[in-house]
Amino acid sequence: MNKDKIAIVGLGYVGLPLAHAFSEKYEVVGYDINQARVDELENSFDRTQELTSVQLQEAKKNGIKFTTAFEEMKNSNIYIVTVPTPIDKKNEPDLTPILKSTQSVAKVLKKGDIVIYESTVYPGVTEEVCVPILEEGSGLKFNETFFCGYSPERINPGDKEHTVTKILKITSGSTPEIAKKVDELYKSIITAGTYLAANIKVAEAAKVIENTQRDVNIALMNELAMIFDTMGIDTNAVLEAAATKWNFIKLSPGLVGGHCIGIDPYYLVHKAQSLGYTPNLILGARHINNGMSKLIADKAIKFMIKEDKKLKGANVLVLGITFKENCPDMRNTKVVDIISELREYECNVDVYDYWVDESDKKTKDVPFIDELSYGSNKYDSIIVAVGHDKFKTITQEEFTSLSNGKPIIIDVKGIVENPTWRL
Ligand SMILES: NC(=O)c1ccc[n+]([C@@H]2O[C@H](COP(=O)([O-])OP(=O)(O)OC[C@H]3O[C@@H](n4cnc5c(N)ncnc54)[C@H](O)[C@@H]3O)[C@@H](O)[C@H]2O)c1
CATH class of the missing domain: 3.40.50.720 (NAD(P)-binding Rossmann-like Domain)
Known part of the structure; x- marks a missing residue:
């Protein structure tokens, strides 16, 4: 077992497979506020179907502990936050889970610890929103007595081929030394390798644009489908034909739901608008897809x-x-x-x-x-x-x-x- 002790905060689609992967080499505590979820995991049942009961039993054999008591994270030195980042009724980011989970981590944070965020956010959330909460709750000083990282998750629910360890992972850290440490931590479990980003904001921005790009491109397909429908032309036949060009990006028209593609662009929109820029293309794409x-x-x-x-x-x-x-x-x-x-x-x-x-x-x-x-x-x-x-x-x-x-x-x-x- 590696000497680092890892706490995974939030055991959903992202947190649970990650906890399982780390448990093969590290001592892992999985913390979640949902008692029913923790009870099910303790009984080796994952309702998200990301892990099988055999995999959950393996994790248990490796010593993983699932808990709703944040105090049980106190022996960890690395905290990985994988809580939801939804939007509210006005399509504004709802940072409540990030804020609350950060408060819990702050209560157990010790000298030398590293807090890594994996939740999808807008650039600046880690350093501008979370760090002050961690400092206030722990009494420690950022980049002196504790450190941060950001490493976005790229898993795709239901995809049994591109599972967490098989997807190249972007990493980053709040100092060059910590960035290296975060990168090495992920390298130890991600067989697909890692990409060390220039800094935390770059890593945050990279994730949010991956999904924004997809949203905008699907919106274009949807708009084309509406145009061709009024013309009586089969959109799929058009896309098949156009895709014979080497650089045509082939996507299909369709519904854009889920926790990521239809949500994450609003995080970027929020940040852009707070700085006085209205991202019309991104908002237009959201409008079409909705x-x-x-x-x-x-x-x-x-x-x-x-x-x-x-x-x-x-x-x-x-x-x-x-x-x-x-x-x-x-x-x-x-x-x-x-x-x-x-x-x-x-x-x-x-x-x-x-x-x-x-x-x-x-x-x-x-x-x-x-x-x-x-x-x-x-x-x-x-x-x-x-x-x-x-x-x-x-x-x-x-x-x-x-x-x-x-x-x-x-x-x-x-x-x-x-x-x-x-x-
Ligand atoms: N689902 C995906 O495929 C996917 C892919 C890439 C990135 N992401 C991002 O990862 C993050 C997590 O997504 P998810 O799909 O795993 O969410 P999820 O809803 O499946 O799981 C989140 C878990 O966090 C727990 N939680 C909520 N508040 C908490 C708190 N204060 N303390 C501890 N635990 C808390 C919830 O009970 C839940 O079990 C989001 O930011 C999402 O955008 C998700």
Whole structure:
């Protein structure tokens, strides 16, 4: 075992796999404020499905401790903060979890300790927001008696190939010596290697622009899809053709939900606006991407009207509600906006998503069904909202046996052979 003792603060999608990876070489304490989450982890169950129960048992064998008591971090000398960074109703950063977790760390911080942030933030959060809290709570002095680092996480929920140790990791530190130490710490577990950034703000900015770039590029695809739709041109066929050029960036139109891509750009927007710059391109992209749910619901409505269906009481089946394919994560899913829009027309909506955990279903005000009622001829329209693997295998006959009359299939993900409409 290495002599450094690591505390992971926040045991979610990011923190838990990291805690597992470090536990192979270091003494690790995993701290989280959610007692239910800690209890489940103690029982080797990870509802995010990032770790298997075997991996959790391995971590336990390696001595990992999961706790809701921050005092149990007191023997650690490196604290890695992986708490959520959401936005509020006005799309402003909500730094509450970062502030509160930093206060907890400050209470156990000792001379020589290093606090590394992994949560996605705007440039400046580590040094301008967190450091003063750490100084005040600990009585220590930044870059004299304690130090900081920032190393953004790049994992992709549900992706079993690009797992934490297999993704090159950006590292940084508050002094050149600490930067080297932080880099070496991650190098010891990340087989894909590390990239030592010039400083903490560069590392913070690099992460937030990775997701902003993706958001803006997807917005362009969505805008193109809307243009081509009005022209009666198949967007996918256009993208296939354009992608034959070596430098064309191929992305697909679609819903942008989840905890990262649809959220992180607002962090950069907030910082830019606080400095007097309005980032119109980034805000425009957010506006386009947020509008896609309404467009999709409107398409279902339009095709039902065309087929003389009565909208009030029409049965609509929504296939998939998670924010992306093959994962159980429903955070900030834009599928719920499609459902709300359909309900405005008083349609009855059924949702089928075999990825969502039973207990998580209660957290959303949507009617989940447990299985697909083939042969029921129930649905006036079917919206394939998420590209889960199982949905790719539904045959034309099966769609017909679910449909009331001529099937109306709205395919958001381009996975149905003969949809009525495809984004
Ligand atoms: N999910 C991803 O794929 C992903 C990828 C890259 C970066 N990120 C970033 O990583 C950060 C964490 O994301 P996540 O998906 O792991 O979030 P998450 O919601 O899955 O997990 C966060 C955990 O932190 C805990 N927590 C909240 N407040 C706390 C506090 N005061 N003290 C201790 N624990 C606390 C929560 O109970 C939760 O278990 C975010 O900034 C996110 O943007 C996420």
